[in-house]
Amino acid sequence: MRHSLADLARRFGGQLAGxxxxxxxxxxxxxxVRPGDLFIAIKGERVDGHSFVPSALASxxxxxxxxxxxxxxxxxxxxxxxALARMARSFRDEFKGPVIGITGSAGKTTTKEFTASACxxxxxxxxTQGNRxxxxxxxxxxxxxxxxxxxxxxxxxMRGFGQIEHLSSFNAPTIGVVTNIGYSxxxxxGSREGIAKAKGEMLAALPADGVAVLFSEDEYLGNLIxxxxxxxxxxxxxxxxxxxxxxxxxxxxxxxxxVGGVFDGRKWSLTMPTVGRHxxxxxxxxxxxxxxxxxxxxxxxxxxETAVLPPLRMEIRDFQxxxxxxxxxxxxxxxxxxxxxxxxxxxxxxxxVAVLGTMRELGDESEEGHRSIGRRLSKSKIxxxxxxxxxxxxxxxEYLRRGGDSGRFERLTSLDELxxxxxxxxxxDTILVKGSRALEMEKAF
Numbered sequence: 001m002r003h004s005l006a007d008l009a010r011r012f013g014g015q016l017a018g019x020x021x022x023x024x025x026x027x028x029x030x031x032x033v034r035p036g037d038l039f040i041a042i043k044g045e046r047v048d049g050h051s052f053v054p055s056a057l058a059s060x061x062x063x064x065x066x067x068x069x070x071x072x073x074x075x076x077x078x079x080x081x082x083a084l085a086r087m088a089r090s091f092r093d094e095f096k097g098p099v100i101g102i103t104g105s106a107g108k109t110t111t112k113e114f115t116a117s118a119c120x121x122x123x124x125x126x127x128t129q130g131n132r133x134x135x136x137x138x139x140x141x142x143x144x145x146x147x148x149x150x151x152x153x154x155x156x157x158m159r160g161f162g163q164i165e166h167l168s169s170f171n172a173p174t175i176g177v178v179t180n181i182g183y184s185x186x187x188x189x190g191s192r193e194g195i196a197k198a199k200g201e202m203l204a205a206l207p208a209d210g211v212a213v214l215f216s217e218d219e220y221l222g223n224l225i226x227x228x229x230x231x232x233x234x235x236x237x238x239x240x241x242x243x244x245x246x247x248x249x250x251x252x253x254x255x256x257x258x259v260g261g262v263f264d265g266r267k268w269s270l271t272m273p274t275v276g277r278h279x280x281x282x283x284x285x286x287x288x289x290x291x292x293x294x295x296x297x298x299x300x301x302x303x304x305e306t307a308v309l310p311p312l313r314m315e316i317r318d319f320q321x322x323x324x325x326x327x328x329x330x331x332x333x334x335x336x337x338x339x340x341x342x343x344x345x346x347x348x349x350x351x352x353v354a355v356l357g358t359m360r361e362l363g364d365e366s367e368e369g370h371r372s373i374g375r376r377l378s379k380s381k382i383x384x385x386x387x388x389x390x391x392x393x394x395x396x397x398e399y400l401r402r403g404g405d406s407g408r409f410e411r412l413t414s415l416d417e418l419x420x421x422x423x424x425x426x427x428x429d430t431i432l433v434k435g436s437r438a439l440e441m442e443k444a445f
Contacts, residue, residue, distance in 0.1 A: 003143055005063055008038065009075045011087040012065065018073030021062045026140045035060030042080060042136055043067060081135050081166075088139035088170035095145055095152065098293040101171055103156045103164055103199050104179025104215075106335050107282045108133070109310060110274075111179050114286035116153045117307035121299035123150035130310055131329075133157035138167050151293055158198050160188040168205035175292050176202045177213040177285050181220040183332045187363035196220035200227035213288045215281065216242035234292065236284035244284040251275045251346045254316050254323055254430075259283055263297060270301040274314045275346055278338035312442065314342075319445055321427030322350070326445075331359045331436045333369040337376055343432045344381050350428030351383040355418065355444075357435020358389030367394050374398025377409070385409045388418055389439050415444040 003023050009016040024036030030052035033039055039056035041049035041064055053070045063073040067080055077083035092099070100119070102112050109131050116127040126149045128141055133155040141154055156167040181196045189198050203212045204227055212228040214221055216237035225233060236244040248260035248269070259280045260269035272283055283304055290300040309315070312329040327339055336356060343352050354377070362369045374395040377385055385408055387395050396411050412418050422444070425431065435441050 005038070005073070005075065008087065008143075011090040012075055012077055012083040013086050014065070014075040014077035014083055016063075016073075016075050017069065018063065021073070023062055026143075027056065027061065028136055030056040030059065033059040033061045035062075037061050038075075039064045040080060040084070040136065041066040041070075084136065084139040085166065085170045088142040089172070091142035091145050092170055092172050095149065097150050097152065098175060099152045099154065099171060099173045100175045100177065100289050100293060101154055101156055101168065101173030101202050102177045102179070102289075103158060103202050104177070105182030105184045105195060105199075106330070106332055107179040107279070107285075108155050108157070109329075110279055110313060111177060111282040111285050112153055112155045113307045113309055114282055114304050115177070115289045116151075117305075118286045118290035118300040118303040119151040119153065119293055119295055120303045120306070121295050122293065124148040125151045125153060127153040128155040131155065131157070133167070134159075135163065135166055139170060142170070156202060158195075159185055161194070161198050162201070164198060164201040165205065168202050172207075173202060173205070173210070174207060175211045175213060175289050176206050177289050178203070178215065178218075178224055179282065179285060180215050180334070181218055181224075182334055183359075183362045183365055183369060184330065185361050186365060187361055190363070192220065192365075193223065196223040197227075200224055203228045203231070206231050211292045213285055213292070215285070234288045236288050237281055242284070244288045246280045246284050249277050249280045251342060254314070254325055254346055263287060263291075266297060268297055268301050271305050273305060273307055274309055276314060276338055276342045277345075278334070278341075279314075312437075317445070319422075319431065320425045322425045322429035322431055323348075324445060325430065325432045326442055327432065327434045328357075328439075328442050329437055331357065331434055332362070333359065333372050336373050336434050339432055339434045340373075340376060340380060340382065343430065346430070348428070348430045350426055350430070352381070353384045353386070353422075353425075353429060353431040354380075354382050355386045355388070355422075355431060355433045355435075355441065356392070356395065357387070357439040357441050358391050360436040360438060366391055370394035371398040374400075374404070375402055378402035378404035383408060386412055386418060386421060388412045388415070388441065389435065415441065418444045 006020040027033040027037040039061040216235035244263040246261040257272040315326040317324040
C-alpha cells in the first residue's frame with residue numbers, strides 16, 4: 001500500500017499537522033508498528049491508544065490518527081471510528097465490481113477464505129485478512145484496493161445491534177452471505193432472534209438488486225428473508241430445497257474431504273482442503289456467492305480446492321507423534337458437535353481424544369448449550385474426554401446423568417493439569433482441541 005498522509009487526511013475528513021509523507025500501512029497496536037505505518041490511536045473503554053503514541057512513533061510510525069493533538073506528525077479528527085468509516089467509504093465508492101459481505105455466528109472466516117479462492121478465476125481478489133472484521137480493523141481493507149482488483153470479499157463481525165449496520169455503511173456489499181444464526185454474542189442482543197436481527201443488518205444494507213445468500217436449514221431463515229425483503233434470495237445447505245445442496249461428504253484425512261452436491265440442477269464435486277461436515281455448508285455458501293459474482297461453477301470448485309485456512313481452525317499439528325487438531329479460535333454448541341462428529345469419522349490408528357473448553361458468550365443459553373455437549377459425548381465413540389474451564393461442570397453432569405463412562409471423562413482445572421494428562425499420548429492418537437479463544441488452550445501443547 002502506498003498512500004500519502006494528505007490524501008488520507010482528506011478521506012478521513014481530518015486535518016494534517018506536519019508535512020506530507022507516504023504511508024506504507026496501518027497499525028492499531030503500538031507493538032505492531034512497522035516503519036512507515038500510520039498509527040491509529042483508538043480510545044477504548046479501558047485503554048486509550050493516545051497513551052501509546054510515543055512508543056508508536058519511536059517504532060517508526062510516520063504519523064498518528066488521533067482525536068487530540070500530540071507531539072509529532074498527526075491527522076486530527078473528531079471521531080476515529082467515523083473517520084475510518086469515511087475513509088473506507090471513499091475507496092469503496094471508487095470500486096465498481098462485486099463486493100461480497102460475509103457474516104454469521106460461525107464459519108465466517110472459513111467461508112470468506114473459500115469464497116475468495118472461488119472468485120480467483122475473475123482476477124485479483126481483495127479479502128479481509130485474518131479476522132479483521134471490527135469497526136477499527138474492517139475499514140483498513142479498502143486502502144489495499146488496486147486497479148487490478150476484480151472482487152472484494154469482506155468479513156463482518158457482530159458485537160451488538162448497529163455494528164453490522166455500521167460496517168455495511170462503508171463496505172456496501174452487493175452480495176451478502178449469512179452462514180448461520182447460532183449463539184455467539186447472545187448476551188449482547190438477548191436472544192437468537194436478536195442475533196438474526198443484528199446479522200440481518202447486512203441484508204438490509206444490500207442494494208435493491210443485491211443478493212442475499214442464506215442457509216436453507218437455519219431456524220431463523222424466515223426472519224432473514226423478511227429482512228431481505230424484495231432482494232434476490234439464494235440458499236445453500238444439505239436439504240433438498242437448497243439452491244446449492246450438499247449431497248455427498250466423506251472425510252479422507254484431517255486435511256482433505258470429498259464434497260459434492262447439486263446446484264440449480266448441475267452436479268458439482270471438489271476436494272475440500274480441510275475436514276468437517278459442517279464446513280461443507282461453507283463450501284456451498286462460497287459456491288453460491290462466487291457464481292453470483294460471475295464465476296462459472298467449475299472454476300469456483302477448483303478455486304475452493306486451493307483455499308488455505310487461517311491458524312486455529314482445524315489446524316493440524318504434530319504432538320508427540322499424534323495428530324493434534326487445533327480448532328481453538330472460537331466455540332459454540334453447533335461447532336463443538338460438528339468437531340466431535342469429525343473426530344469420530346476421520347480414520348484413526350490409535351485413540352480418539354477430545355479436549356473441550358468453556359463456550360463463552362452464550363448468555364442465558366450457556367447451561368443448556370454445555371449440557372447438549374454432555375448428552376452427545378455420552379453416546380460418542382471417543383476414547384478419552386477432557387473438559388476445561390468454567391461451566392464445563394454442566395457437560396460433566398449431563399454426561400454422567402446420561403450414562404456416560406466416568407472412566408473416560410475428566411474435568412480439569414488448569415492447563416498444567418491438562419499438559420500432564422496428555423503425557424501418555426502415543427503415535428497414532430488423534431486429539432481434538434476445541435474451546436473459546438480466551439482459554440488459550442493451545443498453550444498446553
